[in-house]
Amino acid sequence: MTILVTGGAGFIGSNFVLDWLRGSDEPVVNLDALTYAGNLENLASLDGDARHVFVRGDIGDRALVDTLLAEHRPRAVVHFAAESHVDRSIHGPGEFIRTNVNGTYTLLEAARGFWSTLPEAVRAQFRFHHVSTDEVYGSLAPDAPAFTETHPFEPNSPYSASKAASDHLVRAWHHTYGLPVLTTNCSNNYGPFHFPEKLIPLLIVNALAGKPLPVYGDGRQVRDWLYVGDHCSAIRTVLERGRPGETYNVGGWNEKPNIEIVHTVCALLDELRPDPAGPHARLITHVKDRPGHDRRYAIDARKIERELGWRPAETFETGIRKTVAWYLDHADWVARVQSGAYRDWLQRHYGETA
Numbered sequence: 001m002t003i004l005v006t007g008g009a010g011f012i013g014s015n016f017v018l019d020w021l022r023g024s025d026e027p028v029v030n031l032d033a034l035t036y037a038g039n040l041e042n043l044a045s046l047d048g049d050a051r052h053v054f055v056r057g058d059i060g061d062r063a064l065v066d067t068l069l070a071e072h073r074p075r076a077v078v079h080f081a082a083e084s085h086v087d088r089s090i091h092g093p094g095e096f097i098r099t100n101v102n103g104t105y106t107l108l109e110a111a112r113g114f115w116s117t118l119p120e121a122v123r124a125q126f127r128f129h130h131v132s133t134d135e136v137y138g139s140l141a142p143d144a145p146a147f148t149e150t151h152p153f154e155p156n157s158p159y160s161a162s163k164a165a166s167d168h169l170v171r172a173w174h175h176t177y178g179l180p181v182l183t184t185n186c187s188n189n190y191g192p193f194h195f196p197e198k199l200i201p202l203l204i205v206n207a208l209a210g211k212p213l214p215v216y217g218d219g220r221q222v223r224d225w226l227y228v229g230d231h232c233s234a235i236r237t238v239l240e241r242g243r244p245g246e247t248y249n250v251g252g253w254n255e256k257p258n259i260e261i262v263h264t265v266c267a268l269l270d271e272l273r274p275d276p277a278g279p280h281a282r283l284i285t286h287v288k289d290r291p292g293h294d295r296r297y298a299i300d301a302r303k304i305e306r307e308l309g310w311r312p313a314e315t316f317e318t319g320i321r322k323t324v325a326w327y328l329d330h331a332d333w334v335a336r337v338q339s340g341a342y343r344d345w346l347q348r349h350y351g352e353t354a
């Protein structure tokens with residue numbers, strides 16, 4: 001038995017592949033285009049491990065996906081590959097449509113073609129697991145109940161609109177063709193191998209360099225934070241026991257305003273790596289808000305707990321401490337991901353404050 005993972009060199013995908021092979025000998029075929037966000041160094045501990053087959057390629061390449069399915073005959077596809085950064089989707093939405101919408105369509109069609117040729121008993125066991133986001137549900141008022149799986153889709157950014165479109169395609173491939181799909185809609189992840197364009201790793205990396213900590217607008221936007229290892233365990237659980245055609249919300253029960261996250265990271269760094277120049281919070285800089293910035297996300301994760309018995313293992317306090325410690329212990333990884341292309345992005349997006 002084998003699984004095909006897409007986007008397994010990115011942040012969550014690489015954590016998933018590492019976790020999977022820590023707990024199982026079932027091989028993983030990892031299809032990843034290695035965009036700016038893909039990093040094989042995340043998987044360096046698997047060098048020489050025959051259970052991990054890495055293939056550099058695009059999910060939109062139908063011939064390649066067909067060949068991989070025919071050759072490896074996976075029992076499941078776990079689909080992480082995406083353009084994932086909201087700010088980049090505002091600067092350039094085209095890639096988000098190409099990968100998240102067209103790429104998911106191509107993958108679904110390839111999976112359907114493969115699945116339809118399987119013997120009856122194997123067909124029933126096949127799964128297409130689509131990894132999606134809470135952002136498809138849009139923004140919540142401060143006192144509104146958290147998103148359930150039946151909340152209407154109201155995506156507000158090019159990123160979330162492209163993910164919502166992909167969720168709709170996945171749903172339709174189940175209803176129309178019977179493809180056994182599973183969808184998880186997860187809140188904000190954080191943890192090891194998180195590319196420092198996203199809030200938490202950007203804060204850590206900038207603080208260590210004595211650079212400004214950019215807070216969009218008033219910093220009162222609320223996100224629900226989940227340690228990446230918990231997201232991986234949720235996906236494993238849904239893949240194993242989820243009901244085909246169902247969607248499951250995944251969250252950490254950790255709603256926090258951004259400004260609180262910033263202060264928590266500063267306080268941890270003050271404790272673990274004090275800066276002789278003064279408390280890290282001195283670097284907090286309020287900058288122009290993100291256009292169309294969603295005010296609040298909150299996940300109601302009761303369905304996955306009730307039906308499948310999954311709950312996060314980490315609290316925010318344990319997860320963020322592990323995360324800051326990981327970045328302090330992996331200065332080489334941090335230095336290498338801050339390549340020229342990364343610096344160009346900072347300059348383009350943050351300008352003077354980069």
Ligand code: NAD
Binds near residue numbers: 008010033
């Ligand atoms: P990421 O940007 O870190 O990684 C994406 C990976 O996909 C990279 O390795 C990249 O090379 C690869 N990729 C991009 N385009 C590709 C293509 N056309 N063909 C093949 N590979 C391609 O993303 P992430 O944060 O790890 O997110 C993974 C998935 O989880 C995404 O689908 C995202 O929407 C979803 N998600 C992310 C979060 C989060 O907080 N990061 C939360 C919920 C859901």
Ligand code: DAU
Binds near residue numbers: 084086087132134217
């Ligand atoms: O909710 C799940 C989503 O979480 C995933 O689907 C996305 O792939 C992932 O990128 C993440 O999206 P966000 O936009 O919430 O994450 P980001 O880290 O970019 O920003 C988190 C919050 O912090 C958001 O309110 C914007 C704010 N922010 C972000 C950056 C990069 C800042 O205030 N300053 C910054 O410099």
